[in-house]
Amino acid sequence: MYPQVTSLSLNDCDQKMAIIESLLSLTPSLMHLTIVGNSNDLFHGSRWEKFIQTKLLHLNKFQFTFQSNINVNHDLAGLESIIQSFRTPFWIETKQWFVTAMCVQHLSVINLYTINDCASKINFRPNANKITRSTASTKIGQEIMQTVREISLDINEMQVDLTEKAKKSAYCFYNRLTKLRLQIYENWPDGSLGLLSSFIDLSTITDLTLDVNIVENDSSNITTGITALLQQASHIKSLVILSHTLSLHTICSIISHHIKHLQIPVTSIKDMKLILNQFDHLFSVSFTFLCKSIVSITEITELLVTKGIDFTYHLTQFSLNLWLSMNKEEFLNSC
Template sequence: MSSASLYTLPIELVCHIFGNLDIQTILFSFRNVCKRFYTIVDTYNRYELDLSLVSKIEFHRICCIIHPENVISLILSNNDMTPGQICLFISLLNINQFVHLRALTLIEIKKFELNLLMEHININSLSELSINIRKHNFNSKGKSMIPVLSNIVMANLRKLDLSMWSKEINCIVWPKQCTLQYLTLGHYVTLKQVCEILHHLSHLRTLVLRNCIVNDTDASVMSFSHIQTSTHLTSLTFKNSRLQMNELELLLLLTPTLVHLQLTGTVTLSDSILDGSRWEEFIQRKLPSLKKFEFFFRAKTDINHNSIDIESWVSPFRTTFWLKHKSWFVTCNFIIKTGTIRLYSVPICDPCIIYESDFDKIECTTCMTNGNDALIMNNVRELDLDLTVMMASMTTQKITLRNHHLFLKLTDLTLTVNGEWPVGSIEYLSTLIDLTNLTTLGLYVNFGHYSVSNTINNIGCLLKQTYNVRSLTLSNSVYRSNLNGTVESFCSIIPHHVKYLEIYDMDLDDIKILLQQVKHLSSVTFVFLFDMPFSPNEIIGWLSQRIDFTYLLDNCFLSIWLGNNINVQPNCSLNAKASD
């Protein structure tokens, strides 16, 4: 019986394999194996092209090879990792040729770029569209967004994600026969706007709202008075929102078919949104289909609460309804040093949290936590941790190291170190977190401390253990401290797996040293707590003589997307120009 060979596999199977490979592997490796693979790659017509993390060198190669008509999904980004990418993409490829595009994601796009793209893309062919307008560009003058927004909502989209301010959303006139089934909106959507959306979008099944304000009481009666019928919404999510129970109940009266409800954000301690009894009564009467209820509420307090107070918030969640009928479990804790009350469902639904040790908080829960603590943190992806405070607590309380990871799926870690780098802290981190899953690492450390060389050595050791980290942020935890005199030592510890660097408060000479010595970086962002201490033209002019790049510039930051050295041109002889 002959063994199967990759070279003889049917085209259908090869194309199925493509679905599990990134675009670089397909175009730069697989395509060059043999003539047959070369032909298959060139004719494959289901490319999902994600350019949000590629290097500038790879970007040019992809633009040379890819056939636009074979792309069904496209992600472009102007974020700090790929500044200026969207404008460069528009200059290199004919947007009209993306005739089979079904999904388009635009990250931190400028308004003029969005207007330009929408003029050339057949939006009616899209089923999914995601637009995130760059924050610094929200209030910029120029061509109105109203025609673009009108065309977007009139299209036959199934899924739409719009990240823009409330006043932009006010410009949208939702058509009566809008086909949207999945809608995500932010920033700072108001309750009135949510009501308008529910009134017009009869096909909507999933609604996600970021930074929503559900406390505009004066608008409540007017907002709900004209909505005669309930919606068919099955999933509703509020992320990082300001929430109040009275207004939320009015809104939820319009969504009796909800199966999933998620609420994360800030509340006031006196609001009944923290009352488990009120939630129990409301859900039983008005949300009979609700299967999954997730929440994470934060409230500030000036009172120093004790365990009896914390139990009083948890007690209403100990009824048969919560524990038996629904199997919904709840935890409440009081963070002593910040005066914060946190009431949340288990497992935690908020992907971004600040970690506090058990000795820094008072906690009560309805959940049996023995052996389940990692499960509780299963959804957490981003974590802030004060390493100095944490290690001091471990020493004072004589805490032993864990025998299993608490955070198994963490991808983004931010550490703060004030003073000397704590002894034993890397070993502690390696038992608390599965460091191999980290892709983003932020370090806020004291470079003005006398033991700065020890700090740099510890950072180097940490980077060796976090070998999947691609993005590194380095800032000083001490006001106006910088890397003076240590930049070369720091450059020597940045491993090749780090491709994106964000660094704070460097002077011009140190910037030049870094760019000359750390040549494997794809992009770098220089951030200044105040205005730049030098003219950005100095570094831009210096770079222009050495390397191909694009950049984004603001008063307090300069992001640079680095390409080939000036004497090494991309294969297709396409050069990039620097852009503001």
């Protein structure tokens, strides 16, 4: 027995429920439990309820994400059959642990996850093929979504037809986000900014990550779209660009004056010098090397000394991190 354990996380857990029960029986004082698992028999709310009521009497926070190819229909009736055992007074009233079952019709798996007040980060899939059922009421679901601080989504999945656009008012409005990650693998679809702003308050975003994988010849509409996004999301201070395809010229056209912390890919010392000469308002820059590592940064340090800029740096095999006119502690305070 391990009565001193009050918090436990099980990640990438592929064990059956019986094994998990045996393990958790050794932690009777457990108060916080997080499980990420992929076994079919984890989907039974009645079994969890009985086990918690007899073995985990002190448990007050239970977070889980289960994924499985459980044999049910991928429709509302099938999802309802999964969450029905989580609709008892124990789950809804006593513990107030609400769950959602979700499937994307062209995929074989079903996801079951808690939506309690710790849901600070989500992967958002707005496409029409997503089906969900939840034990939370619409009001409770909206209240819970106010705790979300970070969203990741594929911008190309935002290409919606008129039917989907008519449904967009059903999306939760996220008005407390601080971090937004956009995956752009094809182009920047027309109307994407309007759709984004229909369910996200862009004025609260402070950190933007752009994961871009497109042909450089197709980058003009992406430049226009991202520029418009940065104009509307005027409180963004940190910009991370992850790309092997965008040219430095395109990247430079995206960087706005209110960006203070920048992470971009480079191929040479010349690229780094161009950024440092062109953007003198940055507090920090992280250069990630696309090809071979850059052994010597003498030209960079000499440039900063010539410009009269105080700096601290950290060089690794894959990147160069620069803190400009401040030490690391001041940098952290500026985030």
